[in-house]
Amino acid sequence: MTRALMLLIVAAAASSAAGSSPCNEALWSAYNKLAGLETCILQHKLDVDKYVSNVQCYKLPQDAATCDPLIYNYYKCAWKSNGVLKPDNTVDDVAFQKILLQNKCSKDTNFAKAYPTCKSSTMKYLNAMQFILCLDKAVP
Numbered sequence: 268m269t270r271a272l273m274l275l276i277v278a279a280a281a282s283s284a285a286g287s288s289p290c291n292e293a294l295w296s297a298y299n300k301l302a303g304l305e306t307c308i309l310q311h312k313l314d315v316d317k318y319v320s321n322v323q324c325y326k327l328p329q330d331a332a333t334c335d336p337l338i339y340n341y342y343k344c345a346w347k348s349n350g351v352l353k354p355d356n357t358v359d360d361v362a363f364q365k366i367l368l369q370n371k372c373s374k375d376t377n378f379a380k381a382y383p384t385c386k387s388s389t390m391k392y393l394n395a396m397q398f399i400l401c402l403d404k405a406v407p
Contacts, residue, residue: 290372291406294399297367300349301395307344314340327400335392342393358390372406381405 308315318337323330346352351362360382364373372378385401 288375288407290368290375290378291403293368293371294402294406297363298395298399300367301342301345304345304348307341307348310344311341314338329394329397331389331392331394331397335394335397338394339392342395345395346393352393356393358386358393360386375406377405377407378402 314337318324318334318341321333321337324334324337329335343352343356346358350366351359353359364370381402381404385398385405389397389401
């Protein structure tokens with residue numbers, strides 16, 4: 268199970284080009300902190316198993332309508348474990364920038380333009396992979 272989730276991480280990270288900006292590198296570093304958290308995997312084992320066994324969830328692009336609800340509890344745990352989830356189960360934008368991105372995107376205009384759209388289109392179920400992939404497209 269963990270291996271399958273790690274394969275998803277590798278596939279997603281492979282989409283990020285070599286020689287990327289500090290912001291882009293920070294995005295993938297943040298994703299690595301959100302994906303594969305053993306505590307969250309064990310806590311949400313049934314959901315993660317359903318997610319990794321569904322072909323719609325391990326191909327890119329994912330079928331969000333099918334996959335996002337399956338992985339929601341895992342990602343909620345992951346965002347919370349990293350200290351960026353607010354009590355209303357939404358991501359704290361300031362904490363995300365400071366803690367996970369280490370402020371490496373704070374001056375990136377492409378990031379600033381893409382962030383609201385990416386957040387609103389991918390974060391209903393806190394899907395970090397879709398969120399980072401969306402930002403990755405905007406940030407070289």
